[in-house]
Amino acid sequence: MNLFTSSGMSRRHFMGHLAASAATIPALNFISHVKANAAELKKKQKACILMWMSGGPPSIDIWDLKPDSKNGGEFKPISTKGNLQISEHMPKTAAVMDNLSVIRAMSTREADHGRGRYYMHTSYIPNPTVVHPAFGSVVSYEVGSKRKDLEIPAFISIGGGGSSPGFLGMTHSPFLVDASGRINNADPGDVGPDRMEQRLRMLGSVEDGFIRSDRGESGQAHKDVYLKAVNLMRSKQMEAFKIEQEKKEVVDAYSGAPAQGGMMGGGGQFGRSLLMARRLVESGVPFVEVDFGGWDLHANVFETLKNQRLPALDAGIAALTSDLKQRGMLNDVVLVWMGEFARTPRINQDVGRDHWANSWSVMIGGGGLKGGLAIGETDKDGLSVSSPKSYQPGDVWATVAHAMGIPLDTVHKSKNGRPMKLANGGTAIQELVG
Amino acid sequence: MNLELRSPTELETLLEALCEDRLAPADAARLERMVLSSPEARWRYLTYMDLHGTLFWDAAGAGSPEPLSSHELPVHEWPSHENVVIHGSSIRDLPAVAAGVAAFRQPASRHAPRPHALTLTSISACVAIVALVAWNLSGPAKPSQVVVREGRPLPVADANEATGDAGTTGDAGTKGVLRTYGPPIVIADAVAVETDAPSVETDSLRTIAGGQLPTVIPVSSHEVVARIDSEIRSRWEELGLQPSVKADDAEWLRRISLDLLGRVPAVAEAESFFADSSADKRETLIERLLDDPEYVRNFTTKWTNLLLGRSSNPLVNRDAFRKFLRLSFAANRPWNRLVADLVSAEGNNSENGATNFLIAHLNNDAAPATAVASRLFLARQVHCNQCHNNPFDETKQIAFWELNSFFQQTTCVPRQRRDPGTGRVLQSFTELVTRDAGGPTYFETQTGLMRVAYPRFGGREIDPSPDTNRRHELARLMTDGEQPQLAAAFVNRMWEHFLGCGFTRDVNDLGPHQPASHPELLAVLSEQFIRSGYDIKQLIRWICQSEPYQLTSRFAESNQNDDPPLGELPAFSRMYVKSMTAEQTYDSLLTATKAHRVGAADWMQAEQNRQQWLQQFIVASNNDDNDETMAFDGSIGNALSLMNGPLIERALDTSAGSFLGEVIRQKSTEAEKIRSLCLATLSRPPSPTEFSTMRKLVRDGSSNRGAKGQPVEAYQDLFWALLNSNEFASIH
Structure with a gap:
C-alpha cells in the first residue's frame, strides 16, 4: 500500500491555494480608492466579538440560577428587559437583556482546561492527526480574506494566549495584543518609508529565491505572514488599538467605575479590552476575542464573583451592547460569551465549584439574532439539560456563521485531504435565527 | 502492503x-x-x-445523579478507622484501607483540583509560596495513622501545631499558613555548601542507575549507520521513490551547526569547512561539534524547556537546573542515569539542580509530574488516563495513579538560610523532601467509585510501606538495565531533533495506537542505544552520519509527496525543513551579527538579555495543568519583532566590534562584502543571479555613505533583508 496515495490533495495543489490567497493582498492604490467609502461600509460589516471566560465560568450563578435548589448558592435571580431572569449581580446587563439571549442547554463533553478550550474554540474534539482552526481563524479565512480594505489582521485576540489557525495557515492565526493596546515593534523607528521599501525589495528577492528552491510550503507561508505584517505597520487602522482616544466617560462605562490611577491603571481590563474590540470591529476586523480570566473558582466562588468578576463582567457587557446599539452596529456584530466549560452545580467543601461540562449556559446576542430569549433549560438542580435538545459548540458557531453570512455548507480541507465541515457540521439554533 | x-x-x-x-x-x-x-x-x-x-x-455527568466531585465520594458509607487523624473539616470518615497503612493523599479527581493549584496561578509569587506551604501541610505520617491532607489553607490562628522550624521560614509566613508536621529542618549555620561537583555522583544514585547496565558489546558505528541506511532505503523501495540528492557542504554545515550547537555557523567556520577537501570532513566535524561547549548549551536549552517549561516559577531555580544539565551533557552522562537523577533527586534545589524538575511539577497532586515524566521519558501519553482508560492503549486509568503513587511521598518546602548572628536572609531555596509515608493513592473512576492504586511500574509492585523510598524505586524500575521504552522514547525524540520528524507523528507518544513510519528501525536503534550504555553522543553520531541526514531538503522528481506537514508518515527521502526555535533564532542572530559585542555586555548581562528577549513570546495558561504557549510560531507578532525590534536594531549597528561594521570598513570589494553578508546569514555564497540582484539593490539603495564613501545604509538594508528572510529562519 502506498502511504502517499491517501491524500486527496497534492503539495502543488496546496501551494497553489497559498499563492491565490497571497494574491488577495491588495495593491496600495486599490486601497486608497476603497478608502473613500470605507467609513460607511464598515458600519455594515459583519463581525463577532468573543468574550472568552478563561478558566470556566459558573453559568449557574450568572445566567441560569437555581434559587430553589441546594445547588443554587447565594445569588438570587432578577428580572430583565428580556424574557428571562439572570443573576442579581448583573443589573446593568439585565437592562439590555432584550438584545441578548442565553443558551441554557449546552452539553459539551470536555471538562479539562486544554481540551475544553480546544473544543469550544474549534467545535472539534482534539485529535492527534490534525489541528483544527479556531472559529476566529475560520472567520479570518472566510470573511477577512475578502475585505480588501482591511490592513490589520482579521482575527485579533486581546489579552489571551491565542489559539491555532490549524490547517488554515499562520496568516489566519490570532494577532495577540494585551489590554493596553500597545503593539510591540510595529513602528520602524528611524527607517523611513523609502528605506523600508528598499528593504522589502531586497527581502522579496531573497525570499523568492528560497521559495523557488522547492523545499515545501514553509517558505511561502513565511512570505505571506511578512506581507501581512508590513500591511499592518503601514496602516492607519492601527489607530483602532488606541483606546486612549476615547472619552473618559466611555472608558468608565466599559470599566464599570471611574478608572483608578489614570485610564490605564487599576481594574477594568476587561472593559478596556471590550472597548478596543469595538474600535477594531469599527475598523473592519471581523473577529475579536477578548480574554477575561480568573474563573477557575474551586474555592470561595460567591465572594469572588460578587466582589470581583461579576461587576466587571456586568459593566463590560452592558456598555458594549449599548454602545454598539447607539452606533447602529448591534445588528451586524455578534456577541458570544463562553468559557472552556462551566462549573459544578454542586457547591464543594471550599465553597467552590469544580469543572462541569454537562449542562451549562452560553450567552449570545447581536448580529441580528433574536434577543431576550432563554434557549433550552436545565433541571431543577442544574445537573442536566431537561429540554429536548442540547447544544454543542458547533451549534453556537453555526449560529454565528449564519449571522455573519458564512454559508453553513462551507467545507475546508485539512492538509491531509480530510474534508472538515464548518463548525463541525453544527446547525444554527432555530429560535435565534428563525 | x-x-x-x-x-x-x-x-x-x-x-x-x-x-x-x-x-x-x-x-x-x-x-x-x-x-x-x-x-x-x-x-x-x-x-x-x-x-x-x-x-x-x-x-459530563449525565449518567450519574450527582456531579463528579471528589467531595462527594461514597466513602461515607465506609467504616472509619480508629487511628484516623484528620486535619480538616469536611472529609470525616475516610477509611483506612488496610490497618497500619498510612494514606497520605486526598482522593483525586480532575473535577476537583486543589485550591492551592488555583492560588498558584496568581501572579503574586508571595501568594504562591503561601499556597505551597499550605499544600505541604501533611508531613510524614506516623505509621499506622492516616493523615488526610487539608486542601484549604487554614487561618494562621489554626496553625498552633506548627513546629516552627528554627532558622527556617517561608518568607510569606506572616501572612498565611506555615505549618509543617515534618521534623524541623534546621540549617545550623551559613556555611556555604555550594559545590561544583555534580550532585549526580552521590552514592545513593550510583546504586540506583549504576548497578546493572547491560554488557556493552561494541558494535562499530559504521555497522549501526549501515543498518539505518538499509532500513530507510528499503522503505523508499517499497514506496517506489528516489531520494533527493546529497546536500552540498553549505546546506549540511548550516544544518548540523543549528542541530548540534543551536546556531548558524560563523563565517570563519564556514570558510574553513568549505576549504577542507578531506573525504571524511563531515565525520570530523560531527566529532568536533560534539566536543564544543555550545553543544552542551544547546541540549541544555532543549531539555530545560522540555523538563521545566519556559514559564518562570518562583519555587524553581532555573539556573541550578541548567547547571545540572550542563554538567550531565558535558560528561555525556548516560541517558538512563540522567533520568534516574531527575526522578530520585532530593534536597536543596540550588545545590542539587536536578530537584527542580519535580519541584516544577508537583502541584495538582503531582498529576503534572506523572504526566510529564511519562511523556518525556517513556513517550506515553497518560494525562487522559488520569480520568479514564485509554481505548487504544493497554494502559488503564489505574496505571496513571500507580505511577503517580511514586511521587506521593514527595513534597517541596520553600526555605531560607539565615545568618545565625544577624538573622539576615542569606539564601532562599526550595527543598525537595521525601516523607516516610506509605499506603495507597486514591482515585475516582468515571462512575464515581473510589479506588486505590499502589506504587507499581512496568508490572512490578514495590513495598508500599513508609520505609520504602518510592522515587528511588521508580528510578531503579524505570532506568536500570535494559529499558526498551525509555530508549525508544529518547531515540525517537533525537531522530526528530535531527531529521525534523520522528518515527511517530507525535514524539511524545509511542503508544500502540500511533503508527510508526519505521518500526523496525526504531527497535534496532533503541536496542543499540541500550547496548551502547545509553550513550547520547553515540546515538547522535549514528543519526548524523546516516544517509537521510546527508540529503538536501529540496524535493526530487519522484518524492514530491514525501511531505509530513501534509499528514503523511515520513519516508526521510529528503531533509524536512524545520523552523528555528526562538533560542536558535536569537543565538543565530548574535552569531551572524555579533550584536552582543555592541555595548560590550558581560556574560550575565548577555544571558539576561537573551531571557528577556525570549520572554516576550511566552504566554502561560492560568490553570492547574502547567500549560503554556510559546508564541514564537511564525505569526505576525514574530515578524514585527524581527523587522523592527531592538535586537535587529543592535544587529544593524555598524560601530566598532559589530560584524556589519567590520565588513563595511574592511578593505574588500563590493562582491566580497556581499559574499560575507550572505555567508554570515545563509551560510552560503550568493548564486550569480542573486549576486547581481543584490549588487543592483545595493547600488540603487540609499545614498547615505560612510567615511570612505561606502553605502552603509544599503549594506544595512541588505543585511536586514537576509536576517529577516525565510531562508534564515529555516533549518533546511
Whole structure:
C-alpha cells in the first residue's frame, strides 16, 4: 500500500491555494480608492466579538440560577428587559437583556482546561492527526480574506494566549495584543518609508529565491505572514488599538467605575479590552476575542464573583451592547460569551465549584439574532439539560456563521485531504435565527 | 502492503467519525467489514464505544445523579478507622484501607483540583509560596495513622501545631499558613555548601542507575549507520521513490551547526569547512561539534524547556537546573542515569539542580509530574488516563495513579538560610523532601467509585510501606538495565531533533495506537542505544552520519509527496525543513551579527538579555495543568519583532566590534562584502543571479555613505533583508 496515495490533495495543489490567497493582498492604490467609502461600509460589516471566560465560568450563578435548589448558592435571580431572569449581580446587563439571549442547554463533553478550550474554540474534539482552526481563524479565512480594505489582521485576540489557525495557515492565526493596546515593534523607528521599501525589495528577492528552491510550503507561508505584517505597520487602522482616544466617560462605562490611577491603571481590563474590540470591529476586523480570566473558582466562588468578576463582567457587557446599539452596529456584530466549560452545580467543601461540562449556559446576542430569549433549560438542580435538545459548540458557531453570512455548507480541507465541515457540521439554533 | 501499520489508524478514524456523527455510508460499510474481520478489531470497537459512551454521558455527568466531585465520594458509607487523624473539616470518615497503612493523599479527581493549584496561578509569587506551604501541610505520617491532607489553607490562628522550624521560614509566613508536621529542618549555620561537583555522583544514585547496565558489546558505528541506511532505503523501495540528492557542504554545515550547537555557523567556520577537501570532513566535524561547549548549551536549552517549561516559577531555580544539565551533557552522562537523577533527586534545589524538575511539577497532586515524566521519558501519553482508560492503549486509568503513587511521598518546602548572628536572609531555596509515608493513592473512576492504586511500574509492585523510598524505586524500575521504552522514547525524540520528524507523528507518544513510519528501525536503534550504555553522543553520531541526514531538503522528481506537514508518515527521502526555535533564532542572530559585542555586555548581562528577549513570546495558561504557549510560531507578532525590534536594531549597528561594521570598513570589494553578508546569514555564497540582484539593490539603495564613501545604509538594508528572510529562519 502506498502511504502517499491517501491524500486527496497534492503539495502543488496546496501551494497553489497559498499563492491565490497571497494574491488577495491588495495593491496600495486599490486601497486608497476603497478608502473613500470605507467609513460607511464598515458600519455594515459583519463581525463577532468573543468574550472568552478563561478558566470556566459558573453559568449557574450568572445566567441560569437555581434559587430553589441546594445547588443554587447565594445569588438570587432578577428580572430583565428580556424574557428571562439572570443573576442579581448583573443589573446593568439585565437592562439590555432584550438584545441578548442565553443558551441554557449546552452539553459539551470536555471538562479539562486544554481540551475544553480546544473544543469550544474549534467545535472539534482534539485529535492527534490534525489541528483544527479556531472559529476566529475560520472567520479570518472566510470573511477577512475578502475585505480588501482591511490592513490589520482579521482575527485579533486581546489579552489571551491565542489559539491555532490549524490547517488554515499562520496568516489566519490570532494577532495577540494585551489590554493596553500597545503593539510591540510595529513602528520602524528611524527607517523611513523609502528605506523600508528598499528593504522589502531586497527581502522579496531573497525570499523568492528560497521559495523557488522547492523545499515545501514553509517558505511561502513565511512570505505571506511578512506581507501581512508590513500591511499592518503601514496602516492607519492601527489607530483602532488606541483606546486612549476615547472619552473618559466611555472608558468608565466599559470599566464599570471611574478608572483608578489614570485610564490605564487599576481594574477594568476587561472593559478596556471590550472597548478596543469595538474600535477594531469599527475598523473592519471581523473577529475579536477578548480574554477575561480568573474563573477557575474551586474555592470561595460567591465572594469572588460578587466582589470581583461579576461587576466587571456586568459593566463590560452592558456598555458594549449599548454602545454598539447607539452606533447602529448591534445588528451586524455578534456577541458570544463562553468559557472552556462551566462549573459544578454542586457547591464543594471550599465553597467552590469544580469543572462541569454537562449542562451549562452560553450567552449570545447581536448580529441580528433574536434577543431576550432563554434557549433550552436545565433541571431543577442544574445537573442536566431537561429540554429536548442540547447544544454543542458547533451549534453556537453555526449560529454565528449564519449571522455573519458564512454559508453553513462551507467545507475546508485539512492538509491531509480530510474534508472538515464548518463548525463541525453544527446547525444554527432555530429560535435565534428563525 | 502494510495492513498492520494502517489498520489501527483507519479504524480509529472511522470510529471517531462514527462518534462525531459524520460517517458516510461507504465508511460505515468499511467499518463494519473491518470490525467483523478480526477479534482485535471487535475489541477495539467495543472499548472505543464503551469509552466514548462513558465519556459522553458520564464524564459530563449525565449518567450519574450527582456531579463528579471528589467531595462527594461514597466513602461515607465506609467504616472509619480508629487511628484516623484528620486535619480538616469536611472529609470525616475516610477509611483506612488496610490497618497500619498510612494514606497520605486526598482522593483525586480532575473535577476537583486543589485550591492551592488555583492560588498558584496568581501572579503574586508571595501568594504562591503561601499556597505551597499550605499544600505541604501533611508531613510524614506516623505509621499506622492516616493523615488526610487539608486542601484549604487554614487561618494562621489554626496553625498552633506548627513546629516552627528554627532558622527556617517561608518568607510569606506572616501572612498565611506555615505549618509543617515534618521534623524541623534546621540549617545550623551559613556555611556555604555550594559545590561544583555534580550532585549526580552521590552514592545513593550510583546504586540506583549504576548497578546493572547491560554488557556493552561494541558494535562499530559504521555497522549501526549501515543498518539505518538499509532500513530507510528499503522503505523508499517499497514506496517506489528516489531520494533527493546529497546536500552540498553549505546546506549540511548550516544544518548540523543549528542541530548540534543551536546556531548558524560563523563565517570563519564556514570558510574553513568549505576549504577542507578531506573525504571524511563531515565525520570530523560531527566529532568536533560534539566536543564544543555550545553543544552542551544547546541540549541544555532543549531539555530545560522540555523538563521545566519556559514559564518562570518562583519555587524553581532555573539556573541550578541548567547547571545540572550542563554538567550531565558535558560528561555525556548516560541517558538512563540522567533520568534516574531527575526522578530520585532530593534536597536543596540550588545545590542539587536536578530537584527542580519535580519541584516544577508537583502541584495538582503531582498529576503534572506523572504526566510529564511519562511523556518525556517513556513517550506515553497518560494525562487522559488520569480520568479514564485509554481505548487504544493497554494502559488503564489505574496505571496513571500507580505511577503517580511514586511521587506521593514527595513534597517541596520553600526555605531560607539565615545568618545565625544577624538573622539576615542569606539564601532562599526550595527543598525537595521525601516523607516516610506509605499506603495507597486514591482515585475516582468515571462512575464515581473510589479506588486505590499502589506504587507499581512496568508490572512490578514495590513495598508500599513508609520505609520504602518510592522515587528511588521508580528510578531503579524505570532506568536500570535494559529499558526498551525509555530508549525508544529518547531515540525517537533525537531522530526528530535531527531529521525534523520522528518515527511517530507525535514524539511524545509511542503508544500502540500511533503508527510508526519505521518500526523496525526504531527497535534496532533503541536496542543499540541500550547496548551502547545509553550513550547520547553515540546515538547522535549514528543519526548524523546516516544517509537521510546527508540529503538536501529540496524535493526530487519522484518524492514530491514525501511531505509530513501534509499528514503523511515520513519516508526521510529528503531533509524536512524545520523552523528555528526562538533560542536558535536569537543565538543565530548574535552569531551572524555579533550584536552582543555592541555595548560590550558581560556574560550575565548577555544571558539576561537573551531571557528577556525570549520572554516576550511566552504566554502561560492560568490553570492547574502547567500549560503554556510559546508564541514564537511564525505569526505576525514574530515578524514585527524581527523587522523592527531592538535586537535587529543592535544587529544593524555598524560601530566598532559589530560584524556589519567590520565588513563595511574592511578593505574588500563590493562582491566580497556581499559574499560575507550572505555567508554570515545563509551560510552560503550568493548564486550569480542573486549576486547581481543584490549588487543592483545595493547600488540603487540609499545614498547615505560612510567615511570612505561606502553605502552603509544599503549594506544595512541588505543585511536586514537576509536576517529577516525565510531562508534564515529555516533549518533546511
